[in-house]
Amino acid sequence: MQSIGIIMNGVTGRMGSRQHLERSIVAIRNQGGLTLKNGLKLMPDPILVGRNEAKLRSLAQRFGIDRWSTNLAECLADPYNEIYFDSQTTLRRAADVKKAIEAGKHIYCEKPTAVTSEEALELARLANFKGVKNGVVQDKLFLPGLLKLKRLIDSGFFGDILSVRGEFGYWVFEGDWQPSQRPSWNYRKEDGGGIIVDMLCHWRYVLSHLFGNVRSLSCLGATHIPTRFDENGKPYKTTADDAAYATFEIEGGIIAHINSSWNVRVNRDELFELQVDGTEGSAVAGLRNCKIQHRVNTPKAIWNPDIPDSNPYREQWIAVPMNGLEDNAFKLQWEMFLNHVVCETPYRFDLLEGAKGVQFAELGLASWKQRRWLDIPELVLEEKGEGSFDNV
Template sequence: MSERKIGIIMNGVSGRMGTNQHLIRSILAIRQQGGVKLENGVTIMPDPILVGRSEAKLKALAAAHGIARWSTNLDECLADANNEIYFDSQTTVLRAESMRKAIAAGKHLYCEKPTASTLEEALELARLANEAGLKNGVVQDKLFLPGVLKLKRLVDSGFFGRILSVRIEFGYWVFEGDWQAGQRPSWNYRQEDGGGIIVDMFAHWRYVLDNLFGNVKSVSCLGTTHIPKRWDEKGQPYTCTADDAAYGTFELEGGIIAQVNSSWAVRVDREDLLNIQVDGTEGSAAAGLRECKVQHRVNTPKPVWNPDVANPFRFREQWETVPDNQIFDNGFKVQWELFLKHVVGDAPFRWDLMEGAKGTQLAELGLLSWKERRWIDVPDLEGCR
């Protein structure tokens, strides 16, 4: 058995998502478990170098987690042949420029989504990476959530019969920042900094809908800024220029209708921050981040609309829980392991930059639909490969 050390440039990991999900719960967790083992006996051992703009943050983060390498000089990191993978979790507006540098340096690419600020840029990155023969991937973490994996299991088994509709409710109340600190960075609410829930979440909904239920064929979207004023990390007030809620309807292949509400200005009255309900001719399911419940047609109650009498049904008690039947690891870590196997062992990995571009495309079309107040068809990007 041999060890294959692989250097990974981790750019932008001092942010919340980069630190918690990608560094601590993915790369460091992989190191702590002894690496990723290939079938040929080789063990892949990631060797991260933390990159960013703040020397103080990087130094503190590296020291806190026993990481030997960090730098504020991306060009030097790209010039080091030992660094074979470039990972980007910066804000969206900074991503394309750094990705181009990484492509020019011959690095394999793995990045957060959206992959770029515009579809044109996203397609350019995919084209440049493919022309250079570089392996590339995009984080599509929700596909690896336990609740979504259980939904996929149900779809693959034919449990639903013919799927009729999908309803997704996502969001929570993000505090404004005046009397209680907000849970999200202030740039999320500034359009000029790449913020907005449509840009953020439509990239997720694209890969969830495409991979579970059918390709998105058309979109109708209404966005809004419910909270016009917030306070930033320094306690200073600012005007919100980006949407904080989006109400979308999507038509999928096979005539499936998906209704998706995304909001950072909603108080949660459901079992999880994310709820996906799927209704089909043979049965229905409702999934959260981890759990999934089902109701088959033979167990479906027969309510009759009558507001003059008390409701005799306890609807939530009439659903059955889908068992785990497996051990679920952190979804970000699972996808990192798959990408490392793709780079080192040439294992298949289909969530590439072109798949990421589809998310950017849907966000652009959602914004256009909102602006023009109309349905918009979603063109096929397969010919752009």
């Protein structure tokens, strides 16, 4: 059994504590460690880092973790800690990731990796120069529904893919008569909030990984709810976008459109659904489920609003089986990254990919402001000389 020290900064927040700590690192520890590609066993040994001593102590006691600290500098100085993980708020992330890179730690972090694409690209350059392994959370690719969809795409089920339609979101309570399900900073632009910054990073890696490079986008944002109530019941002005309506042009002529909203009441099977239509068949994939309809099973639809439609459309789709064990998407990616660090297995979801996600959100905001389509420049790292990397 080999252990590896992991600095986990920001795990007192909802996403960090639930998905990354409890359902990933603690889950790996509880199963007796991770069996690596080389056959050895690896036991993650986290140290919880943050600003709230009481919350850190409580989390550590709850999950049987011995190590926690409010001193990030001391944790970074300890050579036992080989990996730095960050799930803080977006405004705090880049500065601490940079410190960790400079300390020689391997980096794994949430997205967005920075506030601007320039800042995000600088992190990728620095990690490249320092030679540290790095990864960015791309959790939706490892959800059962999208794993099934990827299998369909790879099998050629769709024929020529024509279009992609996505619906994401739910109603987030305003906070006056029911507590909000999301923290108040999410709705303040000055604190790094906004659904375009939050979700377009996801849509970038989902679309590019499944369907191909996205060449251009058009995005319209909106702030539908002007006033919300914070964690203390105090009203505040909503300064960030809480809905986004985006269209993407993908190589090969595929058109994708995804609606993202915290102000929509759900009338679909899952909180996120992606419909893919092709010449040979169609699929609707959600977080966990995926169903298909082939061209030979496509019912004849006739538009006649004067009579009831006899087609039971929802019943005419076939469920796609997983054909394997389903596991937590965050845990699966953690296992991939740990194998990458220890066994040198290939890993494509690096800080450069994270920078592309930030670029996506940045262009989405610019498209909304300028009210026009924008092309997406390619972000790459070109080595011009020792320690020098330029954005091409």
